[in-house]
Amino acid sequence: MHIQEELSQRHVLSLTVSNEAGILARIAGLFTARGYNIDSLTVADITADHAISRITIVTSGPPKVVDQIIAQLERLVPVHKVTDLTEAGPFVERELALVKVAGVGEDRIEALRLADVFRAKVVDTTIESFIFEITGTTEKIDNFVGLMRQIGLIEVGRTGVVGLMRGKEAV
Amino acid sequence: MAEKSGADILVECLVDLGVEVVFGYPGGAVLPIYDALYNHPTIKHVLVRHEQGATHMAEGYARSTGRPGVVLVTSGPGATNAVTGITDALMDSIPMVVITGQVPTQLIGTDAFQEADTVGITRHCSKHNYLVKTPGKLAEVVHEAFHIATTGRPGPVVVDIPKNVQIATAPYRKPELKVHPSYRPQTKADAAAIDSAVEMLAAAERPILYTGGGVINSGPRGSALLRELAALTGAPVTSTLMGLGAFPASSDQWLGMLGMHGTYEANWAMNQADLILCIGARFDDRVTGRLDAFAPNARKIHIDIDRSSINKTVDVDLPIVADVASALDDMIALWKQRGHRASALGEWWARIEGWRAVRSLDYAEDGKDIMPQRAIADLYKACAASGKDVIITTEVGQHQMWAAQHFGFEAPNKWLTSGGLGTMGYGFPAAIGAQMGNPDSLTVCIAGDASIQMNIQEMGTATQYRLPVKILILNNEYMGMVRQWQELTYESRYSNSYSDSLPDFVKLGEAYGWAGIRIERPDELEAGLREMIDTPGPVIVDCRVAKLSNCFPMIPSGASHTDMLLDPKQIAGVMSDEAKALV
Ligand SMILES: Cc1ncc(C[n+]2csc(CCOP(=O)(O)OP(=O)(O)O)c2C)c(N)n1
Numbered sequence: 001m002h003i004q005e006e007l008s009q010r011h012v013l014s015l016t017v018s019n020e021a022g023i024l025a026r027i028a029g030l031f032t033a034r035g036y037n038i039d040s041l042t043v044a045d046i047t048a049d050h051a052i053s054r055i056t057i058v059t060s061g062p063p064k065v066v067d068q069i070i071a072q073l074e075r076l077v078p079v080h081k082v083t084d085l086t087e088a089g090p091f092v093e094r095e096l097a098l099v100k101v102a103g104v105g106e107d108r109i110e111a112l113r114l115a116d117v118f119r120a121k122v123v124d125t126t127i128e129s130f131i132f133e134i135t136g137t138t139e140k141i142d143n144f145v146g147l148m149r150q151i152g153l154i155e156v157g158r159t160g161v162v163g164l165m166r167g168k169e170a171v
Numbered sequence: 172m173a174e175k176s177g178a179d180i181l182v183e184c185l186v187d188l189g190v191e192v193v194f195g196y197p198g199g200a201v202l203p204i205y206d207a208l209y210n211h212p213t214i215k216h217v218l219v220r221h222e223q224g225a226t227h228m229a230e231g232y233a234r235s236t237g238r239p240g241v242v243l244v245t246s247g248p249g250a251t252n253a254v255t256g257i258t259d260a261l262m263d264s265i266p267m268v269v270i271t272g273q274v275p276t277q278l279i280g281t282d283a284f285q286e287a288d289t290v291g292i293t294r295h296c297s298k299h300n301y302l303v304k305t306p307g308k309l310a311e312v313v314h315e316a317f318h319i320a321t322t323g324r325p326g327p328v329v330v331d332i333p334k335n336v337q338i339a340t341a342p343y344r345k346p347e348l349k350v351h352p353s354y355r356p357q358t359k360a361d362a363a364a365i366d367s368a369v370e371m372l373a374a375a376e377r378p379i380l381y382t383g384g385g386v387i388n389s390g391p392r393g394s395a396l397l398r399e400l401a402a403l404t405g406a407p408v409t410s411t412l413m414g415l416g417a418f419p420a421s422s423d424q425w426l427g428m429l430g431m432h433g434t435y436e437a438n439w440a441m442n443q444a445d446l447i448l449c450i451g452a453r454f455d456d457r458v459t460g461r462l463d464a465f466a467p468n469a470r471k472i473h474i475d476i477d478r479s480s481i482n483k484t485v486d487v488d489l490p491i492v493a494d495v496a497s498a499l500d501d502m503i504a505l506w507k508q509r510g511h512r513a514s515a516l517g518e519w520w521a522r523i524e525g526w527r528a529v530r531s532l533d534y535a536e537d538g539k540d541i542m543p544q545r546a547i548a549d550l551y552k553a554c555a556a557s558g559k560d561v562i563i564t565t566e567v568g569q570h571q572m573w574a575a576q577h578f579g580f581e582a583p584n585k586w587l588t589s590g591g592l593g594t595m596g597y598g599f600p601a602a603i604g605a606q607m608g609n610p611d612s613l614t615v616c617i618a619g620d621a622s623i624q625m626n627i628q629e630m631g632t633a634t635q636y637r638l639p640v641k642i643l644i645l646n647n648e649y650m651g652m653v654r655q656w657q658e659l660t661y662e663s664r665y666s667n668s669y670s671d672s673l674p675d676f677v678k679l680g681e682a683y684g685w686a687g688i689r690i691e692r693p694d695e696l697e698a699g700l701r702e703m704i705d706t707p708g709p710v711i712v713d714c715r716v717a718k719l720s721n722c723f724p725m726i727p728s729g730a731s732h733t734d735m736l737l738d739p740k741q742i743a744g745v746m747s748d749e750a751k752a753l754v
């Protein structure tokens with residue numbers, strides 16, 4: 001007997017939650033307990049009184065599973081609202097990465113040239129290395145990191161995705 | 172404002188919330204609370220023998236009274252012993268509040284004596300939980316905990332209280348109920364959905380009402396309205412294990428339980444229906460059988476208070492997120508307003524009668540052994556003849572299924588069983604809890620020889636509080652349900668399913684100050700059961716039944732409703748790996 005896997009799609013979920021102890025564990029645990037995927041997760045409080053946090057989760061699964069994920073998240077007592085940005089309409093998503101690249105001579109120049117194309121900023125430099133700061137979609141960052149790997153990638157730090165709906169309304 | 176200690180605030184809250192009984196067990200981290208309960212004038216504390224017992228007692232109390240069950244246990248092992256009952260209550264949507272002691276706040280995280288990460292451990296087996304770090308927050312949290320446990324889809328809520336928070340003081344005034352702004356269960360159905368549901372039901376030629384525990388959780392009105400809707404539509408009614416009693420078994424419209432050990436008529440009617448109205452049930456895998464063959468021609472309407480239950484396993488045509496009673500009320504009102512009448516279901520009922528004629532619950536008797544089904548049927552008769560209000564609890568196994576099949580339930584809240592988690596060890600403590608909440612009822616736990624041993628220590632609790640519970644053990648000297656699966660799936664290799672070294676249950680009863688009765692032959696059955704009922708005080712009955720009986724009908728895992736096995740002759744012996752891999 002072999003175990004079959006279903007085709008899945010990427011979804012960006014945006015949650016507002018009460019900013020209280022254990023909320024992140026509650027959400028992360030729900031994903032593991034029910035066998036859902038987390039590709040990235042970001043969290044920070046977003047109101048002046050620090051009462052509400054926004055959590056952005058990038059997950060993947062067949063449509064039915066994603067619908068279940070949303071229903072299960074909504075069921076948690078401290079969760080105010082869950083929006084599937086991928087389904088809700090046009091939205092903006094961004095991720096920030098710090099990318100450390102080492103190299104001398106032509107490699108160094110090529111790294112700078114590529115950074116320029118990707119509008120990455122140099123935030124640290126030594127004679128033999130750079131740290132670039134780049135923001136963009138996950139795909140753009142993947143591409144940039146891929147190119148840097150050929151030049152002399154040392155390490156990468158990424159924030160994970162945040163996203164908002166386009167237009168003047170709040171989700 | 173007067174200051175009170177955390178322990179006093181807690182007890183004051185319990186009084187304000189109308190709590191009359193607490194099931195608990197003391198320990199270092201809850202001593203201040205136990206002191207506050209000492210000789211308490213209105214709150215009765217039931218001292219259990221194991222914390223798991225306390226949780227199932229609270230469940231039994233809750234299910235039989237409709238009020239939340241309350242548990243009080245100490246930190247560390249007290250809390251971890253409660254985890255099975257908390258999970259059981261989550262799966263079966265039982266309102267319960269569990270108060271756990273915790274090491275003082277300054278020791279949390281230091282691996283202190285009897286420290287366990289109770290909120291971490293119970294995070295995913297409770298509906299919600301709290302660690303209360305200051306006595307000033309306690310009242311608010313306790314009130315919210317009861318609110319969350321009892322509203323929406325009910326469930327267990329854990330409140331973890333460090334010992335220093337029980338001792339420290341804070342100003343206290345009865346709090347306003349302040350609930351998380353994000354907690355808003357939807358109880359009222361969308362009007363357009365009700366409209367569609369009523370029209371679909373009126374137009375259906377082969378409708379069936381598939382009901383579950385949600386009807387019972389919705390309160391007595393849920394059951395009353397279900398009966399009214401059934402009368403108005405003339406549709407057949409089936410139920411899950413958890414929903415038994417919401418609709419009277421004596422009704423002509425009753426098809427019996429559906430699912431893995433459901434009746435032939437219930438499962439065939441589900442398979443052939445053109446409309447399934449699911450009311451407070453959740454398309455559990457024990458009910459649906461093979462998903463791609465489940466009710467292939469039916470449109471499905473699903474009423475559930477928990478939106479995550481809808482479209483979880485089975486896609487439905489019309490979801491209705493609402494409390495059962497509220498939704499049924501709306502449907503009935505609209506049905507009457509539209510002047511709908513029961514449609515001509517004659518042909519549908521004729522087919523159902525055909526399935527009924529199979530008499531799928533019949534069993535053969537040889538006159539030598541007591542058939543377990545007979546024991547249940549005779550218990551039913553004896554209970555009915557007693558004229559008492561009867562509450563039945565069960566353990567888990569074949570006896571549980573036979574009880575569901577052969578005991579006729581007429582009213583809600585009289586049938587307490589562990590459905591979702593299938594917890595052996597549930598039934599006996601649940602009977603104690605039910606008896607606490609219903610002192611005049613005849614409370615019988617139908618048990619198996621293996622299950623009863625999981626919480627048998629609670630016999631002492633029943634003795635101490637003079638609770639006249641009855642335990643009827645259908646003793647087949649096997650973990651019968653395990654043995655049945657081994658017979659079906661593993662060519663009768665009975666690996667570790669024989670109940671070796673059973674105690675003498677009659678003597679054990681006597682040791683605890685109970686009456687003990689042994690029933691060994693069919694001709695002793697009737698009198699023995701009557702004696703059990705008529706003997707005052709707690710009674711344990713060791714009823715020796717046929718050892719190798721199997722529970723039929725049965726839909727093997729991975730099979731569809733139409734592939735029901737009706738008797739032992741149909742057992743194939745070996746199963747495919749795909750089927751074996753299903754639970
Ligand atoms: C706590 C727990 N452990 C294991 C099981 C698996 N299990 C289900 S039924 C059963 C056997 C029950 O035997 P018994 O109580 O004698 O009932 P019978 O089936 O013989 O009527 C077992 C071991 C369970 N349901 N719960």
Ligand SMILES: [Mg+2]
Pocket residue numbers: 568619620621645646647648649650651
């Ligand atoms: Mg047994």
